[in-house]
Amino acid sequence: MKNETQIIVGFILILSFGIVHGANDLLLIKKINGENSMTYLKTLLHYIMIVLVAVLLFSFIPWLAMLLFILVSSYHFGEQHWDKKIIHNTILITKLFHTVYGLFILLLLFQFHEKEVNAILYGITGIHFTFISIAALLEIIGFILVALFFYNFKTSKVFQKIFAVELLYLVVFAIIFKIGSLIWAFAIYFIFWHSIPSLFEQIKFLYGGFSNTNLKAYLKSAFIYWFVSIVGIIVLYFLLKDYKIFDSIFFSFLAAITFPHVIVIERMFTSKNKKTE
Template sequence: MTSSLKKLEYFHYGVISTLFFIVILPLIDQKIINFLGGFSILTVGILHGANDLKIISKRFKTQVGNLYIKSLFTYIFVVLIGAAFFFIAPSLSLLIFILFSSYHFGEQHWSDDVKQNIMGLFFYLSYGALVFFLIFSTQHLEVSQVMQKISGKDDFLHFFNLPQSFDGFINSYLAFEFFIGITIALLVLFILNLIYNGLISKYLFRELILLLFLFILFYLSTLLFAFAFYFVVWHSIPSLKDQLNYLHGEINLKSIMKYLKHSLLYWFISIFSLFMIYKYVDFESTYFMSLFFSFLAAISFPHVIVVGMMKSQ
């Protein structure tokens, strides 16, 4: 089965999963929904980035010596810098995280059909941003609260002469109409990108249906679950399939067990670090959502670079 057929097959599974949760979400308590979202991120979500060093080793397999050790320290350094940056300039860090993640989501969804040139990179970024703004539009109140906790602690907002009070910032810049307007603009841009890349007849109908289903699911869920669902079902699992093929040439029980074996240490360190920060750093309990996204951002920056190297080979 070719790569495109396999992706089409998974697309059908993804749509079925989306419809399934659209049906059951109204029947589930919000605490359970958030638990499912957090659990899926901490398991499958983090797992999909746990073999980055293995990918680096294979990507540069002709370069012998202490490449792995250098890669390990460089990777850890980038994660620590990302985490520190969130404490120093959280607003700017949040913006960078959204941009990186937007590109990364779009790259995973479209890299088989859109080349990695300048226009392709723009396509990836704009599609991922469309997904984010679908979440922002449907969860705008919770998004505003998270942004308040993250960005209210530094002066980056005032660098652009934004309102001094965060209430003013919310009312003038993060209003529901603003999110909807950006979402519509990104949707139009997405259609124009499909036309430019000659993909309009092949993908327009199915992608619009998917975006509609995602919009409904995001509206019915919470911010955490909305992000987690797309992150796991439409990004992490397809990425895991690509990584298994890249590292082991096939997807079977043996290759999956190898992947898990190489992932355990990274996964344990990631979960333990999040637990220790939450336990010993002086955060109010309601700040956990902001901490959670900051943690994801710190481990996302190097992962995006590694996956880009893998897909460019």
């Protein structure tokens, strides 16, 4: 597949499944809070405030916003991938493992596309991050991940059963990241190992189970939010397509709406897991 085709396919996947999987946050908030309208309103206001704070951070302290975005996204990826697969003794170890696993995935991607990643980071922050060795960071995080894998192997029988498969996944990720363009490689991971599994979990949480009927209900509920987002991105593209700042604004927009989404999904998992205990 040609690089241009990979980029087009990658953006199509991100703008479809990627945005849809985060388009029902308000419905999830309502489900989590039950019939308490005041609690729902309070949570909604917090949601909006987080988006606004993220926008302000990207406007005035972009390097800090990017650092937080990478760490929060790492935790989010790890949480989605490992929910109910392992059992830990403490919440701290669970959150650490989720973050380290997700960060390892992102650094692995960054390592194979270092020039492109640095260009995007410079466009957003105005800082050249060439003084930071992604390879060195990957080695450090990889060492911590190995230690956590060993800990989980010793403490979780469930982890022991899936250990070989999880290692195979990491090899598959490395191959995909190596042979694909940055956008395509990220899209393949983001859609097939994150967004689609997340959609499945959200539908089960909202409607009590997964079925074609419930999938249609989810998509119908998410359509307006998804449509507005797509129209906004298209308008932004035609206004700024001849400017280098488009990529920066596009990724900043995705980052800003990611922060509250991560919090909503964490609350969903917490609520879901309490009911199954």
